[in-house]
Amino acid sequence: MIKKIAVLTSGGDSPGMNAAIRSIVRIAYHKKIKVVGILNGYLGLCQNNMIKLNLSTVSNILNRGGTILGTARYLKFYKKKNREIAIENMKKKGINALIVIGGNGTYIGAYKLYKMNFPCIGIPGTIDNDIYGTDYTIGYSTALETVVQAIDKIRDTSCSHQRISIIEIMGRNCGDLTLFSAIAGGCEFIVIPEIPYNEKKLIDNIKKNIHLGNKNAIIAITEKICNVKELAKKIEIHIKKETRATILGHIQRGGSPVSFDRILAFKMSLFAIKLLLKKKFGKCIGIKNNKIIYYDLNYFSQSKHTKLKKKLIKLASNLY
Numbered sequence: 001m002i003k004k005i006a007v008l009t010s011g012g013d014s015p016g017m018n019a020a021i022r023s024i025v026r027i028a029y030h031k032k033i034k035v036v037g038i039l040n041g042y043l044g045l046c047q048n049n050m051i052k053l054n055l056s057t058v059s060n061i062l063n064r065g066g067t068i069l070g071t072a073r074y075l076k077f078y079k080k081k082n083r084e085i086a087i088e089n090m091k092k093k094g095i096n097a098l099i100v101i102g103g104n105g106t107y108i109g110a111y112k113l114y115k116m117n118f119p120c121i122g123i124p125g126t127i128d129n130d131i132y133g134t135d136y137t138i139g140y141s142t143a144l145e146t147v148v149q150a151i152d153k154i155r156d157t158s159c160s161h162q163r164i165s166i167i168e169i170m171g172r173n174c175g176d177l178t179l180f181s182a183i184a185g186g187c188e189f190i191v192i193p194e195i196p197y198n199e200k201k202l203i204d205n206i207k208k209n210i211h212l213g214n215k216n217a218i219i220a221i222t223e224k225i226c227n228v229k230e231l232a233k234k235i236e237i238h239i240k241k242e243t244r245a246t247i248l249g250h251i252q253r254g255g256s257p258v259s260f261d262r263i264l265a266f267k268m269s270l271f272a273i274k275l276l277l278k279k280k281f282g283k284c285i286g287i288k289n290n291k292i293i294y295y296d297l298n299y300f301s302q303s304k305h306t307k308l309k310k311k312l313i314k315l316a317s318n319l320y
């Protein structure tokens with residue numbers, strides 16, 4: 001019988017995590033389940049850093065970015081000894097199950113706990129949208145809006161100065177945030193990790209584009225593909241046109257969640273609690289074709305839709 005559950009947020013924060021925490025507490029309240037909040041992810045779980053959550057502790061958080069529980073990247077959770085401590089800490093408090101909100105790293109932690117017979121459920125919370133099995137993760141849509149607004153603003157100045165502008169966008173190994181913000185922002189060139197990077201081809205194509213009469217160009221590129229400041233220098237040398245690089249950075253992770261993320265957080269939280277009540281553990285929640293679904297927690301590491309992304313880039317930009 002599930003009477004008391006814990007919730008934690010882990011890894012990079014994302015807008016909508018608070019909406020999920022709030023939904024979990026409110027839905028659990030209706031099902032007469034107590035909720036404990038673990039502070040600072042798996043680190044807090046090992047340190048026994050927990051607080052009681054109730055309707056008043058989660059009021060006025062729905063519209064807030066970040067996570068009221070705090071988060072951490074705690075790599076020592078890979079050590080079995082630390083997971084044993086975590087399970088012990090939860091058992092001592094009478095906690096029957098754990099809901100984790102986060103990305104791939106968070107899911108690995110939950111899967112390992114589940115393999116040690118502790119009931120866990122994962123809710124996808126990351127701006128990267130890189131979790132296999134779900135079309136959207138909580139926070140991605142908000143980050144997308146943030147990036148599109150930034151692209152629009154950079155376009156104003158790029159146009160006025162007739163410059164080439166490079167915009168570095170987060171996403172780790174996943175190009176979703178770059179690709180779809182670039183489509184929405186009309187970027188002339190799109191570079192994502194799913195497609196092998198060819199610097200010479202990129203520069204040659206920008207050159208061609210400028211020779212065709214275009215006065216400026218915007219290049220959207222996912223982080224960690226190259227050093228964008230260096231790329232800007234090379235473009236200036238080869239094309240003889242002023243070039244600036246902007247690294248959007250952590251601004252992409254903050255801000256009030258858009259309605260889509262708030263509603264997604266609610267629907268996924270509801271589904272997570274239903275699964276717990278049905279004793280379906282070791283699962284994670286997703287949304288596919290607008291339907292909330294669940295699947296096994298261990299599917300986390302597969303990459304998504306590379307072919308489709310390639311096709312979209314070809315159609316939406318001046319493919320490099």
Ligand code: F6P
Pocket residue numbers: 012073103126127128170171172223253
């Ligand atoms: O996973 C979310 C994310 O923002 C990635 O896009 C980025 O690579 C990483 O986290 C940055 O992590 P940190 O905030 O620890 O530097």
